Amino acid sequence: MPKRVGIEVSLAVSEAVCAADVDVIAAYPVTPQTHIVEHLSELVADGELDAEFVPVESEHSAMSACIGAAAAGARSFTATSAPGLALMHEIVFIAPSLRTPIVMVIANRALSGPISIWNDHSDIMAERDCGWIQTFAENGQEVFDLIIHAFRVAEDPEVLLPVIVNMDGFTLSHVIEPIELLSASEVSQYLKPYKPQMVLDPKEPITMGPVGVPEIYTEARQQAESVLNGSKKVIVRAWKEFAKLYGRSYKPIETYRTKDAEVVLMTMGSVTETAMTAVDRMREKGMEVGLMRFRLWRPFPLEEFRRAVKGIKALAVVDRAISFGAQGGPVCSKVKSALYGAPEQPQVFGFISGLGGRDITVEMFEQMVKKAIRYAKKGKGPLYELVGVRER
């Protein structure tokens, strides 16, 4: 019977990795991910997790070592944040091309410059196109569950792709939440030992990572694209099985009080819970407002999204990153493109907020919604706005 404990979310990440019986952890400390790797090295040092902890000398080497370990047939894990993720960027793209099922937790943090250790989504948004499966957690329990789910999906023979689980740095990583920690034996009902399809072994010598001559590069990329898109059904199936075993249900997109909503807020990550509170408050005041959020970011759940917007008149998309020069945040841009050609196209208004750790409060959500309602009535609004920026 799993017990619920009050635990810092970062430590719950380590516990999830431990319950998943990982074989290799190759990681480099970076704020605010440090507690994850610290606790993992404790678990290994105390013999609670039988794994090789490789204290690599940079994040670039962390991802490289994970690829080596996965290619050798080992279940591999790493974690990082903004500058570390940016440093391993070259190798991040290579992992899915080699079909290595690595799981990585990102403690989302703002990218420099100026240097910031605080939370926003600019780090992961810079990796939109990398070819990994990407999910976003709202609270500590979700982080734990999504990690277990990630290994299951990554290693599925139809998938064999690496998975990123996003967890907001500080605002989630460093808070203590009540979390039901599944034990290794409970997890083993869901997650079977990794059976690699392609492995480095002298008995069957293969060549991994050959020169992708122009005659084959396109086809190789199509393989990666096709597998990523095809992984959605595996992701959804794995969530359904998770629900059967452990009672917690997850979907690619989830909605909250969107029925009859004039405006629906769109968020990702832990700020969603603040948004829920804001929605409740606004509903009490008689405003018809709801909330929608992506749990699955890549592969983008296009059908689910188009279904979810049916009957909704306006979306207020809240981005937590700027896409410089693109006239809109990354999520808002994706939402607009997902609606192009869709049978139903609500109006979309983009808001960028919560950069570099600045809080998005319930009041700010209310202001955004009020603006969105005004714009919706007019039938137009600004392309996007940076909420709360001081002009002078």
Add this chain to the structure above:
Amino acid sequence: MAKVDAITGWRNLEIGCAITEPGSSRKLRTGDWRSQRPVTDRDKCIKCGLCWIYCPDMAYSPVRSGYFKWDGDYCKGCGICAHECPKDAITMVMEGG
């Protein structure tokens, strides 16, 4: 698993674009590149094997008689064997006309 001989469609690509046929480079006869070839005078040859040892293209292989057989399929005509032969038993000769 699908064996890939030539350039293929994406559905037949190995996982991760891996190549599962070891040594398939043999399908390219790099011997076509050369403009000169080594010719060994077996009367001078002392079977020291340096031609085999020093060949970057593995164009020589030891045979039972103790001599070393040259394989024209892969020799690029670099001339190392001729240059290193302690008995000057190997001469480089121009290919063709």
Add this chain to the structure above:
Amino acid sequence: MMDAALKDFKKYTRKSLPKVEALAQGHRACQGCGEILALRMALKAMGKNIIVASATGCMEIVTSPYPQTAWQVPWIHVAFENTAAVASGIEAGRKALMRKGRLRKQRTTIVAMAGDGGTADIGIQALSGALERGHDFVYICLDNEAYMNTGIQRSSATPYGAMTTTSPPGKLSIGQQTWKKNVPAIAAAHGIPYVATASPAYYLDLMNKAKKAATIKGPAYLHVYSPCPTGWRLAPERAVEISRLAVRTNIFPLYEVVDGQYILTKKIKKPKPVEEYLKLQGRFRHLDKKTIQEIQERVDREYEALVQKAALTEAEEESTEEAEK
């Protein structure tokens, strides 16, 4: 204080040379490529029970042109600067799997290979990390003294005075303005059990060092002289000759560092003048007498320093130490 594994080390001799080839014919290396020759020898020595992680570079490109591969042992290429990290991951992964009973316990040699660029420059961080962490693997640096695969640009292993496209001789330059970075010394500074230099002209020495490196538990670093006729503007047939001259002029001395102690492999009693080495290569064609003299003096000084380090070993060690021939 030698590694126990080395005490009963069985050397290769001309008669006992392994016939196995890890590399297949048909690779796309240039004619007379000294690097693939040296690689071929090292791989022969280590046998087929190996897993190779390769950096981007000449060897990677010429051996893995999709859809063909020259590799007959498991091989992976990820990127340019990270082969030591990839090898670390392979080693750690297999270690964990063996300990957890998911892989049969059998020691397979993990080999990380890279050129001088992927080792001394962009790859030095990953190399240092892997050496410091003490992974059980062999790192082979195939040193052709420039970034040859991308068209002969300089590296920190490019010798003083050499012409490369990014250290071209000109009105204001003699070519490479800095002395070759001493990577074996950097490797030795990590306190690893085994470091060695090798040259393909001395094939038995090279193969025995490769075998030793594979036998030793822990990190082993091999720095292998790899002549590039294309980049050095050298007649292809002279690839082995230049590898011999490099040693005979003391430009590339052969030695080992076993548990921190230097052992000269070959004591050159009458070194040849460096000019004999330089004049065979177009990349040094522009050098004037003054620069050649500078090179000669520095080569002599460095060799003397090496001899002193080795003398320390001889002074400390009593009788049973054999200088490897």
